[in-house]
Amino acid sequence: xxxxxxxxxxxxxxxxxxxxxxxxxxxxxxxxxxxxxxxxxxxxxxxxxxxxxxxxxxxxxxxxxxxxxxxxxxxxxxxxxxxxxxxxxxxxxxxxxxxxxxxxxxxxxxxxxxxxxxxxxxxxxxxxxxxxxxxxxxxxxxxxxxxxxxxxxxxxxxxxxxxxxxxxxx
Numbered sequence: 001x002x003x004x005x006x007x008x009x010x011x012x013x014x015x016x017x018x019x020x021x022x023x024x025x026x027x028x029x030x031x032x033x034x035x036x037x038x039x040x041x042x043x044x045x046x047x048x049x050x051x052x053x054x055x056x057x058x059x060x061x062x063x064x065x066x067x068x069x070x071x072x073x074x075x076x077x078x079x080x081x082x083x084x085x086x087x088x089x090x091x092x093x094x095x096x097x098x099x100x101x102x103x104x105x106x107x108x109x110x111x112x113x114x115x116x117x118x119x120x121x122x123x124x125x126x127x128x129x130x131x132x133x134x135x136x137x138x139x140x141x142x143x144x145x146x147x148x149x150x151x152x153x154x155x156x157x158x159x160x161x162x163x164x165x166x167x168x169x170x
Contacts, residue, residue, distance in 0.1 A: 010092030
């Protein structure tokens with residue numbers, strides 16, 4: 001299949017598929033995506049091939065995240081799975097109203113605000129793993145902060161607190 005491994009919400013998506021055993025228009029090709037917010041895409045017939053085209057207006061409503069997909073063909077009486085795969089759906093960074101921070105980043109910033117004693121009401125009621133920050137002890141708060149700091153560092157490729165030294169001959 002020619003489906004890209006990464007697509008971006010808010011972009012126009014287009015690709016073609018050719019499945020010799022299941023030619024269009026005798027067969028209908030549908031992609032089913034399972035992930036944060038499942039959705040389907042039905043391909044159009046283009047001679048004996050299939051054309052996939054999804055407008056930017058439609059993809060703008062899709063939720064970013066990791067998806068599993070399955071491609072199935074149907075002729076009205078038979079349904080056959082023809083391929084499966086994975087897709088990373090990237091957020092539409094042009095959407096200025098969306099919060100594009102990861103959960104780990106949001107949690108880290110909420111914890112930092114509480115630690116700095118400048119939290120907003122929303123941050124004071126922020127919940128992590130079913131526990132409210134207002135009910136966490138100081139030690140629990142610091143441990144959670146350290147954990148999320150490491151998670152964010154892992155996401156960004158940073159390794160806080162580590163220095164690498166190379167010894168060699170001059």
